[in-house]
Amino acid sequence: MFGGMLACFLTHTMNELLDHLIKGLEKHEDLLGEDGLLQELKKALIEKALGAELSHHFGDARRDPAGRGSGNFRNSKSKKAVKDKQGQLDVSVSRDRQGTFEPRLIKKGQTRILKTACKRRYGPRMKSNRNGSYT
Secondary structure, three states, rough: OOHHHHHHHHHHHHHHHHHHOOOOOOOHHHHHHHOOHHHHHHHHHHHHHHHHHHHHOOOOOOOOOOOOOOOOEEEEEEEEEEEEOEEEEEEEEEEEOOOOOOOOOOOOOOOOOOHHHHHHHHHHHOOEOOOOOOO
């Protein structure tokens, strides 16, 4: 019963959010450019996912008393430059005090987003045809 209501609410809320986000856009570059809305949303999603990975690594939420006394905790953030088809993203990556956190979304030393994700998923099965597209 609540599933349909929740889906309707989320769809409505998402549409309102999207309307609000695109309200000030005037040019194509405002949405799809190197500093456009799409890049900002991508950066925000990546940073949120990396934060969730760190919380999962610790096994608790941020500032949760259950994680106290473990000797390992969040230890600021560092900037990481990664590239995708649209350009470069400067994302903030959280670190842990003991240096045991290894992000899965964007690994240490990784500089490209899309290519690595495709290779991980499809691996050696991906072959390029003459026009450069993958089959």
